[in-house]
Amino acid sequence: MNTFIELLAEKGFEKITIRDIAERANINRGTVYLHFVDKFDLLDKCIETYVALLLNHCANQADTNLNAGAFQSVFEYLEENFTVYKLLLSNEGFGFFRRRLYDIIAQTVTEVVGIKSENQAFSNGVTTHFLTSGFIGVLEWWINHSMPCNVKEITEQLMFLLEPYTKHLVSS
The missing domain is CATH 1.10.10.60 (Homeodomain-like)
Structure with missing residues (x-):
């Protein structure tokens, strides 16, 4: 690989x-x-591996809250492994990586929102996909623009933008 x-x-x-x-x-x-069957199989296995590495890092570092520590952990890992993730996110035709990452993050967001929500309005698909799309969009922008701000700055900005949602989610 x-x-x-x-x-x-x-x-x-x-x-x-x-x-x-x-x-x-x-x-x-x-x-x-x-x-590997062919180079497409190798690409699929590579994508699965790098998605799993990112998720394993996050699982080891963060809890099940939408908090600054969780986001900071993701961006620190991406910063450390910038070259590989930029390559996987920026290549045309590698929508596989983005889709797989989107699905996993959406599942995590659904679980967090469903478990932590005090307000039923926040436990539907709209909230999940809004939050997931926003996070993936910011992540892609940050990687594709060669990390134009540092980990602390991007984490603070995300937390500011997510404040209306995190108010409705109970931290454990």
């Missing part, structure tokens, strides 16, 4: 071949095919 990411940065997905991956990784093409 590391070789694939390197080649992705250099050549772009369309120009990568299994031969390129094998040669760069100093392995036989057959070895690549033992693990």
Whole structure:
């Protein structure tokens, strides 16, 4: 996967071949095919891996509240792994990564809103998708514009924007 990411940065997905991956990784093409059906399968596995790494980091660092610590944890991790996530978010045709990330964040937001909400109006799909779309949009903007503000600033701005929602969510 590391070789694939390197080649992705250099050549772009369309120009990568299994031969390129094998040669760069100093392995036989057959070895690549033992693990992956084709480069599309490798891309899928790569996306799943990087989504899982981000989620595992967040699960280890944050609780189930929509709070500054949770957001800061996400942005610190993205800052540390900027190159890979910029590559996955900025490439045309890699909507797979964005969709997978969106689905997982929407599920998390739904759980948090459903568990913590004092107001039934905040436990519907509109709230979930509004919050998820906003967060993903900010995350993409921050990565695609090479982190124009630091982690603390983006966390503070998100918390300010989410204040109307967090007032209705009880922190545990």
